[in-house]
Amino acid sequence: MTQHTILTADRPTGKLHIGHYLGSLKNRVKLQNSGDYKTFVMIADIQALTDNARNPEKVRKSLLEVALDYLAVGIDPEKTTILVQSQIPALNELTMYYLDLVSLARLERNPTVKSEIQQKKFGESVPAGFVVYPVSETADITAFKADTVPVGDDQEPMMEQAREIVRTFNNTYQQDVLVEPHGYFPPKGQGRLPGIDGNAKMSKSLNNAIYLSDTADELHAKVMQMYTDPNHVHVSDPGQIAGNTVFQYLDAFGDDQAKIAELKAQYQHGGLGDVKVKQYLEEVLSATLTPIRERRQEYAQDPGEVLRILEKGSQKANLVAEQTLQEVRNAIGLNYFQK
Ligand code: TRP
Secondary structure, three states: OOOEEEEEEEOOOOOOEHHHHHHHHHHHHHHHHHOOEEEEEEEOHHHHHOOOOOOHHHHHHHHHHHHHHHHHHOOOOOOEEEEEHHHOOHHHHHHHHHHOOOOHHHHHOOHHHHHHHHHOOOHHHOOHHHHOHHHHHHHHHHHOOOOEEEOOHHHHHHHHHHHHHHHHHHHHOOOOOOOOOEEEOOOOOOOOOOOOOOOOOOOOOOOOOOEOOOOHHHHHHHHHOOOOOOOOOOOOOOOOOOOOHHHHHHHHHOOOHHHHHHHHHHHHHOOOOHHHHHHHHHHHHHHHHHHHHHHHHHHHOOHHHHHHHHHHHHHHHHHHHHHHHHHHHHHHOOOOOOO
8 A cells, every 4th residue: 555645835924824724734634643644744935935035034933933833733743744845955956857847838827826926916026936936836745755735725726737747757757756746625615714804815914814823812802803794783683694704704613503503594584693693703713723822832932842843854854855856866867976
């Protein structure tokens, strides 16, 4: 039986929020604990620099925050290798070889990158490194021969691009060195969490996120200001469930289906106030977030220990990535001086 391997990553550009949790962290922990996978989790600082090269301090600071978020949600360094992208030199060399196997036109068609370029308003000044980051992401995945990549739905174009590069490589050099990766996505309809303002996307730049590191007070304040049905003015008014952020969060995080169905019916009928539903949501979110917050605070007391975890993980990861790099060099024929 072949062992399956997981690799996923996040860009360290800030703290992780509950959208990240639902979109992929939850799946990583689940797969890690299933025992069926060799698991690698990477802090993608090189990728973060593709649009923060002039602000490395942000990336540097966020590295520790993301590491704390990982440990807090239950990514266990005994079971998972946690590594830092910039500490794995082989990734850069792999990226260079893969860049020659993909056209610029194909990269410019990547829909995720395309919409990011628009969102970030780069225009003509988009850094070349940003446009080609899917190739570096392919290096991340293939260096560890990962076949399973737990990510949010928006990453499917990356998986497709990675599979194309893998197939091109194996065909061109006539060796099955690289492994085709597949995304592992959250259950249908459950991976996308709107922001607390009702915006379809939760993100730091929109200032509408609930962070894994938020205190109980911050959580309370954010839940109480959440977007509901703007036409639900009086408690006795019938309210809308569709597009109602509070109910979307309940669907995503609650596990008492019967109670949620009852609240929805009451809300639609009229006679249930927003504050009541929000109080229940706060309870539901606390059940998930309190243990995460507590574990995070514990690790945060010893940043030196967290850095040691990352250093050890990176050392372990280097051995694997170096091995793949040698196979890649051999496949291309760059082993001139080997006897
Ligand atoms: N692109 C991912 C993000 O948006 C981060 C990432 C970098 C990644 N390398 C990866 C994800 C490899 C999966 C596999 O955060």
